[in-house]
Amino acid sequence: MAGVDAKELPKILEEDVEALKAAVGKGNLTEAAAKAKEALEMADKITLNFAVTGEAGSGKSSFVNAIRGLGDTDDDAADTGVNETTMEPTAYPHPSYPNVIVWDLPGIGTPKFKSDTYLEQVGFSRYDFFIIISCTRFKTHDIELAQEIQRQGKNFYFVRSKVDQDLTNEKRHYDEEGILKQRKAATKRSHQYSESAILDAIRENCIKGLEAGGMVSPRVFLVSRQDLCNYDFPKLQETLVDELPGHKRLTLLRSLSNVSKEILEKKKQQLHRQICLKSLASCAVAAAPIPGLSIVYDTSMLVTSLQEYCRDFGLNENALATLARQANKPIAELKAVIKSPLSEEITKDLVIKLLTKYMAGAVQYSTILLKCVPVVGAVVGCVSAAAVSLPTTYFMLKNFLDADAADALRVLEVVMEGDRD
Ligand SMILES: Nc1nc2c(ncn2[C@@H]2O[C@H](COP(=O)(O)OP(=O)(O)OP(=O)(O)O)[C@@H](O)[C@H]2O)c(=O)[nH]1
Ligand SMILES: [Mg+2]
Structure with a gap:
């Protein structure tokens, strides 16, 4: 045959x-x-629950939609936008794999959710793992949260969101040929525009901040909600799958976008x-x-x-x-x-x-x-x-x-x- x-x-x-x-x-x-x-x-019948958390406006709800293969305006999508603050943990089952449930959590460090009681308030035991999102640098309460998750024996992943915006902002400093427009003597920008160099700098900057806060060998995944085939979203998917045990691995894997x-x-x-x-x-x-x-x-x-x-x-x-x-x-x-x-x-x-x-x-x-x-x-x-x-x-x-x-x-x-x- x-x-x-x-x-x-x-x-x-x-x-x-x-x-x-x-x-x-x-x-x-x-x-x-x-x-x-x-x-x-x-x-x-195996069910998988994971939580998406981070500061207000960091892109949590957008990520919840992205990882479920939805656009932000699709039916069943989590509300997103500059004023749509998530106030309670909200469950979003995957539209085609309802036993995969993504939880959109309220931002940590807000008056209602203090770092020391946050995990208890959002129902820590429910989640198989956590995704901590930031669209700038990770803050003290992100690090404290990660350390507490680690102490309690679960996995977490740092996601740096909105990298498309960073690239667009950087590009403004370069002309159509990709050459730096102004060359101050002390600039940290390279003479020639390089997307990979900018992304490396963002990643390094996040890692340094996390290490300074006491994290050992942190990993940071750079993601743009606008372009899931690019940057670190595919690598993140693989890592999440690899770090789950047997049947849960298959449960998550089947639900992931191709x-x-x-x-x-x-x-x-x-x-x-x-x-x-x-x-x-x-x-x-x-x-x-x-x-x-x-x-x-x-x-x-x-x-x-x-x-x-x-x-x-x-x-x-x-x-x-x-x-x-x-x-x-x-x-x-x-x-x-x-x-x-x-x-x-x-x-x-x-x-x-x-x-x-x-x-x-x-x-x-x-x-x-x-x-x-x-x-x-x-x-x-x-x-x-x-x-x-x-x-x-x-x-x-x-x-x-x-x-x-x-x-x-x-x-x-x-x-x-x-x-x-
Ligand atoms: N360009 C770009 N915009 C993004 C990305 N992710 C989120 N946004 C935008 O950022 C804004 C906030 O995103 P949300 O997903 O609502 O953020 P959130 O963390 O859920 O916000 P709260 O619920 O208010 O805490 C929205 O206007 C999104 O469209 C991204 O990767 N790239
Ligand atoms: Mg939200």
Whole structure:
């Protein structure tokens, strides 16, 4: 079969290996499938809460919208603007992944919220991690807050917002050729305009301030709400994901906007890890066999799985329309590079067609699975009914997922081209 390389087979999430072992233990396919289904449902129920805090007007609500993939004027967006001060912790569930909840917190250091009682007032225990935003330099109360979060064993991330404004302000000092207009003898500005040098200076300045306040090895992410594919927003997304444990990592990752090649690759890799459970869960149901396939599959579950992959990679009409609007491109231009079916086109018939296609190589896949994913191999080995359906489903899901990830990357490239125009 084209595209199956044993070396590329994914590792299963450690938590899921235990579930799989338990499922496979008795060699009863129906029971094993039920256990696999249970493990998947549990993973789907995982909730993630994180808080966005910082001074009034620093860009908290804008960031809450950005990380949920929304524009500031979209339905469900948090109110933003110069006078829209957030006064109470407010929950903003992700529009497509409601178990990811971003909390917009009131600014610290205001009369109502003093540094020493702030965390208690905003319900510290609720949050998995914190994002502390500043659009200038981080202040004493930002540092005190970070230190308290650290003492209580949770993660925090410093985000320096509105860097587009800094760049625009700096650019005013340079002419059209990018040469410094006035050259005072003592200027700190470089002769030639350099975006990266300005960004480095902002980052360094924030880090120095944090170190002076007692933070050890602080990290600062530079972000512009206007341009999420650029600056440190993609790096921030990756860091947040990397520093979460197993299932929570996947929960957050699936909800993140596809703004970089790296985040797409991470999504693909993490989703790969669930394919074993999904195939096992779907290949033993007390349903009538599909004519011509001679094996029972839970096709409605597979339809859902494929639609979920489309959602994870932004491959549905709604997500594409939003992206086209944000990127200021005709939707047809994005669709032109998509090779796999969109979510709306996924039906039971399509799933059966795909299964039929992959069934032809089932014996070969079976051998590969046995060798490379021993727990799944064990099911195939000891339950003859699974010998065809499990590897067929496994490689159908894997190939669909890989194709979706490749489509999402091509869409991103079209969007980024627009950025460079
Ligand atoms: N240019 C630019 N403007 C931004 C950015 N982020 C936020 N803003 C603007 O800054 C202003 C304040 O942003 P908000 O997101 O409302 O700030 P906030 O921290 O929620 O404010 P409060 O709730 O009042 O504390 C708004 O006019 C935003 O449009 C950014 O990255 N770039
Ligand atoms: Mg606000």
